[in-house]
Amino acid sequence: MTHTPLHLVAALEGAGWHPAAWREPGARPRELLTARYWVDLAAEAERGLLDAVTIEDALQLQSEDPFAPDDRTDRVRGRLDAVLLAARVAPTTRHLGFLPTAVTTHTEPFHLSKAVATLDHVSTGRAGVRVQVAVRADTAGHFGRREVPTVSRDRHDDPEVQRFVADQFDEAAEYVEVLRRLWDSWEDDAEIRDAATGRFVDVDKLHHVDFEGRSFSVRGPSITPRPPQGQPVVAALGHAEVPWRLIGRSADLGFVTPTDAADAARLVAAVRSEQADAGRAEETVHVFGDLVVALDEDEATARERLQRLDEWAGVAFTSDAHVFTGTPSQLADLLGEWQQAGLTGFRLRPATLPHDLEQITRGLVPELQRRGLFRTGYEADTLRGLLGLGRPANRYAAQPTNA
């Protein structure tokens, strides 16, 4: 059997994804707002040759209630802007990709486009962005610019709420279209510095993007030249048809949440179908499986540790993603099996930091390498390169005329 290496992304979030992660002996809960903490995590991810890290974000305080603040005092609360965190950490690394989360619902695509382009410049080609919609009324209240129906558990199937959520995802697709057009709005060789004519740029190589969407328009061009990768990587997480459509239409990288190998096959097929419907069947769109991982050298230790965390948390841990508890080698078995179902990589959410990240980089990665399932050195300088995505042609560049 031949082995296709799989891709690995570590999902960074606070002290880890378990709500009691911050109480672990190795946790650094007082340092979550310091650069040092994140620099150390990125260095660890890079030591493990991971493709990238994602950084969670939202325009509101963390909450276990998906629809409202929870006022808990026993959980990590408070965070930093993920794009800026990535920019602060990127210059301390050389190969690792960065996929900070950005909310599309309340922000300006013009600002985010130049921010991600700039992240690509400061990381010399290792930037991307994970886009996310925000449907909560409390988040909307921080901006006061749009009316939002109150979304709650009991109204989840309410057609008004469903339509509202679908609209946010449609808007996110338009938003990504604006990001992408703005990234292309400067051709690569637009800067000419022609001393003879006094012209710094060739204005014929700068393009208005003239986006006209359902709810907004953007003129362009960007104020920031085309980023080194041409198009930074766009990622999105999806649990249902509406977000899968966003992945199929707009993303280079989709994160899905399978429960087992058969489910993984089903989710991959669902994304592929959306991709085909969007006319992108020929393009590379990665589909990665999301997993929360609690890892130790033997399975019993991992289980005990998770149990202790659950006791601290006062509740058994559940997640939108499958929670894997066991050894790195057992996890390697599972990843190999799910890969056969069509996933091209995984986004692993460490239950605790730095412990479970170190288990990934020092336990899982060597195990996958032994099986021929993971790189033994960085083979490219850019995130697109690591993901096997070529550098795309500029949509506005004059096509070479056929003689």
Next chain:
Amino acid sequence: MPKQIHLAAHFPGVNNTTVWSDPASGSHIEFDSFREFAQIAEAGKLDFVFLAEGLRLREQNDRIYDLDVVGRPDTFTVLAALAAVTERIGLTGTINSTFNEPYEVARQFATLDHLSDGRAAWNVVTSWDAFTGENFRRGGFLAQADRYDRARSFLQTALELFDSWRGDEVVADKDRGTFLADPHPGAFAHRDAFFDIAGQFDVPRSPQGRPVVFQAGDSDEGRDFAAAAADVIFSRHSTLEAGQAFYADVKGRLPRFGRTREELLIMPAATFVLGDTEDEAAELAHEVRMAQVSPATAVAFLEQLWNRDLSDHDPDGPLPSVDPVAGENTIARGRASVRMHRDPVATAHEWRAKAEAEGLTSRELIVEVTGRQSFIGTPATVAATIDEFVQADASDGFVLAPHITPGGLAPFVEQVVPLLQERGVFRTDYEGTTLREHLGLPLRQPGGAAAAAS
């Protein structure tokens, strides 16, 4: 005790002082340029580096203006990355109050302040035009009269957000299992004509409490805005007389807002040209001016005053014989400076009289009248002049705008800074870690009160 001088470094770029045609001129986009520039400034113990911003590429005659540097990176993102490659120097970003929302800007500045251990500053600018607004989904733009009303409301809202965390909420007590001392931190509610927002701010209090606030407008409203709310003014008035007049005007406004003279620093933009002798410096300065005003740039300047297409005009001949088109300036878009020509016809007549009297071509005239070179001379005379200006209350220091990216600041740092240090008017090392400390400004407690000196 002489006044201590504050010095900062403006990253060159989209303006008419930057000489991109010089062989030594590097990228204005690649991070290495920013890194090198900031590290030179930090080696000189300067107070901060400064980034300007413009949210739409400038146009002239309905074409993108291509004679200056075009393009710049995102301000916040570059400053966050610079925090990784510097340790002490302040990081000042120009961020507009019309095309942003307070919640997002406040979390970006609070984040930058955390990630730089207290070195963030915000230059609040108010460009409001519909031309720029076309880049934004909010589409929002303002009547000119409303720009400072929104800016005031925006800044006030952002300060409320910064202050919504007191600084003692995060306890992270692992044994007790208590992360927060307050179940509902960051609560805020702000309602006025511009913003109706409420909820919880999500970034805990940053090292400086509030980033340092700059203002850079020049109108009467702009000066009042600064006197009421800014820590530093970035001004255009770098000559002795204009500087003193501006300084007296703005410092004189402070009592009306219950503030003392020490609470607001005035730092004009300034350029410099150094030489081994006065003559050599003067010669170099002329070369720089000629490089800044290419023949095409001279014509572009004329168009901005004449408010009409002069693309066929000969820059090496006399000034245009027709008069400027009166009324709203429609030729140049996306730049603030055209509004400075308050009476274009009168200015054109002055320019013509000067050109005829001195026998100047159009380009030579433009070199003369748009010259903004502040300090030209040997390092010794430049150091003495800067010191004299500050001691004479023409400013509290200067924001230096070198004309070459990224190395143009190095001669100043190597040759002038040591002389200012010998004079005892500039620090020989950073004393504090935060920008507020470099500027001698108090840390801010919630509610805006200055922290008691410890």
